[in-house]
Amino acid sequence: MKAHHGYEDGSGRFYITVDTARCNGCAECVAACPARALEMVEEDPMEERLVAAISEAHRRRIRYSCASCKPTGYDPVTLPCVAACEPDAIEHSW
Amino acid sequence: MITVGIDMGAKNVKAVVLIDGEVTGRAIKVAGFDTDETAREVLAAALGQASVSRGEVRGVFATGVGRNDAPQSDGTITDVSAAARAVASLRPEARTVIDVGAEEGRVIRVEGGKVVDFAINEKCAAGAGAFTEAMARALEVPLEELGPLSLESTQAIEMNAQCVVFAESEVVSMIHNNVPKPDMARAVHDAIASRIVSMTRRVSGGPPVVLVGGLARNVGFIDSLRRGLEIEAVEIPKDPEFIPALGAAITAART
Amino acid sequence: MTDELAPTREHWRWKEDRWHDRGLRWEDASIISAGIDVGSVSSQAVVMVDGRLFAWSSIRTGASSPQSARDAMARALEGTGLEVERIHFIVGTGYGRVNVPFAHKAITEIHCHARGANFMYGDRVRTILDMGGQDCKAIRCDERGKVVNFRMNDKCAAGTGRGMEVFADLLQVPIDRVGPMSLEVDEEPPPVSSTCVVFAKSEASGLLRQGWPKEKVLAAYCSAMAHRVFALLRSVRVEREFAITGGIAKNPGVVRRIERELGFEAIRSDIDSQIAGALGAALFAHALEQKARSGGGERR
Numbered sequence: 001m002k003a004h005h006g007y008e009d010g011s012g013r014f015y016i017t018v019d020t021a022r023c024n025g026c027a028e029c030v031a032a033c034p035a036r037a038l039e040m041v042e043e044d045p046m047e048e049r050l051v052a053a054i055s056e057a058h059r060r061r062i063r064y065s066c067a068s069c070k071p072t073g074y075d076p077v078t079l080p081c082v083a084a085c086e087p088d089a090i091e092h093s094w
Numbered sequence: 095m096i097t098v099g100i101d102m103g104a105k106n107v108k109a110v111v112l113i114d115g116e117v118t119g120r121a122i123k124v125a126g127f128d129t130d131e132t133a134r135e136v137l138a139a140a141l142g143q144a145s146v147s148r149g150e151v152r153g154v155f156a157t158g159v160g161r162n163d164a165p166q167s168d169g170t171i172t173d174v175s176a177a178a179r180a181v182a183s184l185r186p187e188a189r190t191v192i193d194v195g196a197e198e199g200r201v202i203r204v205e206g207g208k209v210v211d212f213a214i215n216e217k218c219a220a221g222a223g224a225f226t227e228a229m230a231r232a233l234e235v236p237l238e239e240l241g242p243l244s245l246e247s248t249q250a251i252e253m254n255a256q257c258v259v260f261a262e263s264e265v266v267s268m269i270h271n272n273v274p275k276p277d278m279a280r281a282v283h284d285a286i287a288s289r290i291v292s293m294t295r296r297v298s299g300g301p302p303v304v305l306v307g308g309l310a311r312n313v314g315f316i317d318s319l320r321r322g323l324e325i326e327a328v329e330i331p332k333d334p335e336f337i338p339a340l341g342a343a344i345t346a347a348r349t
Numbered sequence: 350m351t352d353e354l355a356p357t358r359e360h361w362r363w364k365e366d367r368w369h370d371r372g373l374r375w376e377d378a379s380i381i382s383a384g385i386d387v388g389s390v391s392s393q394a395v396v397m398v399d400g401r402l403f404a405w406s407s408i409r410t411g412a413s414s415p416q417s418a419r420d421a422m423a424r425a426l427e428g429t430g431l432e433v434e435r436i437h438f439i440v441g442t443g444y445g446r447v448n449v450p451f452a453h454k455a456i457t458e459i460h461c462h463a464r465g466a467n468f469m470y471g472d473r474v475r476t477i478l479d480m481g482g483q484d485c486k487a488i489r490c491d492e493r494g495k496v497v498n499f500r501m502n503d504k505c506a507a508g509t510g511r512g513m514e515v516f517a518d519l520l521q522v523p524i525d526r527v528g529p530m531s532l533e534v535d536e537e538p539p540p541v542s543s544t545c546v547v548f549a550k551s552e553a554s555g556l557l558r559q560g561w562p563k564e565k566v567l568a569a570y571c572s573a574m575a576h577r578v579f580a581l582l583r584s585v586r587v588e589r590e591f592a593i594t595g596g597i598a599k600n601p602g603v604v605r606r607i608e609r610e611l612g613f614e615a616i617r618s619d620i621d622s623q624i625a626g627a628l629g630a631a632l633f634a635h636a637l638e639q640k641a642r643s644g645g646g647e648r649r
Contacts, residue, residue, distance in 0.1 A: 001496050007504030008581070009257070010217025010545040015500065045456040045633050046640070060256040060504035064292035072211050072296050127555040197548065218505070219547035228547065258547050259506035259515055260483060267412065 003043070005054035006062040006093070014063040015093040016054055016081075020044075022089035023051040032084035035065040052090070066092070096146055097153050099342030100133060100167065101176070102160030105196035105223070106308070109136045110336050111144035111151075112343035115183075119144030120336050130165050137166075153346035157338050159197065169349060174202055174212050176341030181304050182207030183344055184331050189299035192290055192319070192328075193338065194309035196223040199290050203299035213293040219258040221289045223309050228258045229282040232265045233275050244279035244314030251281050261285075279314060287318035294323065303328050310334035366621065367424050369396075369404035375431045380638050383425075383436045384461065384630025385418045385452060386443040390482025390510055391596070393627035394421035396429075396436065400635050402468075404429055407623050414448035421627075422451075438638035440630040444483075456633055458626050459488060459499050465629030466592050467494025469618040475588040478578065478607070478615075479625070480597035482510040485578060487585045494629070498585045506546040508578045510596045513603075515546050516570050519553060520563050531567035531602030538565050540573035549573060567602065575606035582607075590616045598622040 006015035020043050029052050030038045037058035040050040058065045069079055082090050101108040107129065111119035121139035123132050141148060156164035157176040164170070171179075177193040182204060191202040199215040199222050215221035219228070230237040251273065255261040265278055286309070305328045309315050320328045331337060375381055378398040386393045388410060396404040406424035410417045418441065422433055433439075433451065441449025442461040449455070466477045467490065477488040484503035490496050506512040517524045538561075543549040553566050561569075593615045597603055599622065608614050620628070 002498040002585075004498075004500040004584075007256075007502050009220075009502075009505035009507070010543065010548070011215055011221070013584075045454075045460050046636065064289055067292040068295040070296060071298075072213055127558050217543065217545055217548070219545050224547050256504045257506050259511055263511065270412070 001043070003053060005059050007060050013093055016062060017091045017093065018052050019089045020051045022087040024087050025050045026086065027052070028084040028086070029081040029090060032080040034068065034080065037062065037065045038081060095347055096151050097343045097346035098137065098140065098151050099339040099344070099346060100137060100154060100156045100164050101339035101342065102129060102133060102156060102158035102164050103195055104159050106335070107132045107136045108336050108339040109140040110339040110343050111140045111146060112340070112347060113144065113146070117340060119146065120333065122335065129160050129163060133165055153349060155342040155346035157342040168346065171342055171345050173338055174200060174209060176338040177306055178202050178204050178209045178341070179344050180337045180341035181306065185302065185304055185329065188302050188304045190294065190301070190303045192303060192305045193307040194222055194290065195307045198222055201290060201293040201297045203297045211297045213297045215289055215293060220256060221286060225258050225282055225286055226309070226312060226315070228262055229265065229279065232262050233278060235275065240279050241312040241314035243276050244283050245317060246276035247280035249277055250284065251277050253281050253285050280318070283312070283314040283318040286315060287322045290319060291322035301325050305330050306334045306337035308335045365408045367406040367427060369429050370402065373398055373401060373403050375403060375429065380635055381436045382631050382634035382638055383422065383439045384627040384634055385421055385439065385441050385449045386458065386461065386626035386630060387414050387418050387441070387448060388443045388481055391623065392417040392421040393624045394425040395624055395627040395631040396425055396431070397631045397635055405624050405627065407621065415450050418449040438634040440634040442626055442630045454637065456630060459486065459501065460496055461626045461629035461633065462486065462594060463488050463490040463496045463629065464494040464632050465625035465627070466490070466594060468628055468632060469620045469625060470590065470592045470616050473590045474592050474616065476582070476585070476591045478582055478593045479595040480508060480510065480578065481595045485509055485581060487582045489585050489588065500581060500585050502581065507544050508574055508581065512546040512574070513597065513600065515550055516553065516567070519550055520566060522563060522567070525599070527567055528571070528600035528602035530564050531571040532605065533564045534568045537572065538569045540576055541569045544577055571602035572606055575603050575610060579607055579610045587611060589613065592616050594622045594625040596623065
C-alpha cells in the first residue's frame with residue numbers, strides 16, 4: 001500500500017510516501033530523521049507488522065519539519081530518511 | 095531625479111515618491127475591490143505629499159501581487175527583488191530579509207545587495223498577516239492591539255490547527271475553556287513565526303536580519319520571530335510596510 | 350480581506366439520526382460487534398450482529414470525545430434492549446479514535462472507510478472520496494476493501510465541511526441549501542481562483558459587491574472545491590467504481606461537479622454515507638473477534 005503522509009494547501013503539495021509493501025520494519029529511517037518526524041506504526045489492522053509513517057504531530061506541518069533537510073538551490077540533496085531506507089520505500093513529493 | 099514605486103499588495107496599496115534617493119512622499123490605502131481606482135488615489139496622495147506633479151516623475155515601477163494591474167507603470171519587479179533592493183540601500187550589511195504581508199511570507203538571502211536565494215510561503219493564510227486578522231476578530235480585539243496583547247502572555251501554548259479556518263474553531267473552544275487571550279494571541283504569532291523560521295533554515299543567510307512588510311508593525315510577531323530565530327534582535331526599518339514600494343522606486347531610478 | 354467576517358457561527362443545522370433493524374434478533378447472535386467513529390464535527394456508532402448491520406447512530410461531536418463516543422453508542426442502542434457490555438468487540442476510529450475508552454482496539458479511519466465502503470457499495474468499489482468536517486481523503490482499495498493507496502489532507506480547510514460552512518456563513522445560506530442553490534445557475538461561472546478558503550472568501554465578498562447573485566457565488570465556490578478535490582483524487586488515480594462518503598456527499602453542488610470532471614457518476618448506496626467509517630470499524634471488530642475465538646489473536 002502507498003501511504004501518503006502530509007498535506008496540500010495553497011502553497012503546494014507536500015507528501016512523504018511510504019510503500020508499506022516494501023517497508024521491512026527496520027526503523028532506520030526513524031533514527032535518521034533529524035526532525036524526529038517518523039515513527040513505526042501498525043498499518044494493517046489484521047496483522048501485527050510495523051511500518052514507518054509520519055507522526056501525527058508532524059503530518060500537518062511536514063513542509064516545515066523537513067525544511068532543514070531541503071535547502072533551496074539547484075544541487076540535488078540526499079535526504080537522510082531516503083538514504084537510510086534499504087528497500088527504497090520512502091519518497092518525497094517535493 | 096524623481097521616481098515613484100507602487101506596491102499593489104493583497105490588502106493595501108502603497109506608494110512612495112523618491113527624489114534623488116530620499117523618500118519625500120508616501121501614501122497607503124486599503125485596496126478594496128477597484129484596485130485601479132485605489133492605485134490612482136494612492137499615487138496622487140503620495141505625489142501631493144511630495145509636492146510633485148505627475149509630469150515631473152521620470153518613472154513609475156510597480157510591485158506586489160497585483161503589479162501587472164497597476165495603472166500607468168513603466169515596469170514591474172517581483173516582491174522579492176523589491177524588498178531586497180530597498181533593504182540593500184538602507185542596510186547594506188543585511189544578509190537576510192524577511193517580508194511578511196497580508197497574504198505572503200518571504201525569506202530572502204542577500205549577499206552584497208543581491209538576491210542569492212529565497213523561499214516563499216504563499217496562498218495559505220496561515221503563513222501571513224491574514225492569520226492575525228482572523229485571530230483579532232476571533233478574540234474580539236482590534237488588530238493593532240493584538241501584538242501588545244500577546245506580549246502579556248504568561249505561557250506558550252501550541253495550536254493544533256495549521257489552518258486559519260481550523261484555528262478559529264480551536265480558539266472558540268479555547269475561549270470556552272478560559273484560556274487567557276494573551277496566550278492565544280501569542281500562539282498565533284508563534285505559529286506564523288515558526289513557519290518563517292523553518293524557511294530561514296532552508297535559505298539561511300544569517301544575521302543581520304531585517305524584517306519588512308505590514309507584519310513588521312506587530313510587536314508580538316517581532317518578538318516571536320526573534321525568539322524563533324534565536325537572535326538578539328530583528329532589525330526593522332522606518333515605515334516597514336513601504337519597503338517594497340521603495341524598492342520599486344529605486345528600480346525605476348536605475349532603469 | 351477587509352470585509353466583516355462574522356464570528357464563526359454554525360450554520361450547519363445538522364440532523365442527528367439513528368436506526369435499527371427490528372427484524373434482527375441480537376439475542377441469537379454468535380458475534381456482536383461495534384464500531385465508533387468520533388470525528389471533529391460528527392460521531393457515528395454502528396452495531397453488527399454476525400456481520401449484518403443491526404443499528405447505527407449519527408450525532409454531533411461534543412466538547413469531549415470520550416463522551417461523544419459513549420453518546421453515539423447509547424443512541425445506536427436506544428430501543429434495542431442490547432447493552433454495550435454484551436458487545437463482544439468494539440473498534441474505535443476517527444479523529445478521536447484514541448478517545449474511545451471502551452474500545453478494544455483503535456484502527457485508522459483510512460482502513461475503516463475502505464472496509465465500510467466495500468460493505469455499503471459492494472465489492473466493485475475501488476476509489477473512495479471522503480470529505481469530512483475537517484479533512485479530505487482519497488482512498489484506493491481492492492475488492493475486499495483493503496487499502497491499496499491513500500492520500501489525506503487534514504491541514505487545510507479547502508475541500509472540507511468547515512470550508513463549506515465558512516461560505517454558507519458568508520452568504521447566510523443554510524448548509525443543506527448550498528448545493529442545490531449552486532446548481533441554479535444558467536451558466537457555470539469561472540471558479541474562485543484561490544484554493545485557500547480565507548482568500549476565496551475575500552474573493553467571494555468582492556464578487557457579491559460586484560452584484561453577483563448568491564447562486565453564482567456558490568457555484569463558483571463549489572466549482573473550485575470540486576476541482577481541488579478532483580486533484581486529490583487524481584493523485585491516487587481514480588478507478589471505477591467510485592464512491593463518495595462523508596457529509597459533503599449530501600452536497601449535490603460539489604458531487605455533480607466532481608462527476609462532471611470525472612466523466613462518470615459516483616455509485617450510490619441506500620445506507621447513510623456518514624456511517625462508512627463506523628461501519629468499517631464494526632466489520633473489523635467482527636473479524637478480530639472471530640480471529641480471537643479461533644485462537645489467532647487477542648482481545649486487548
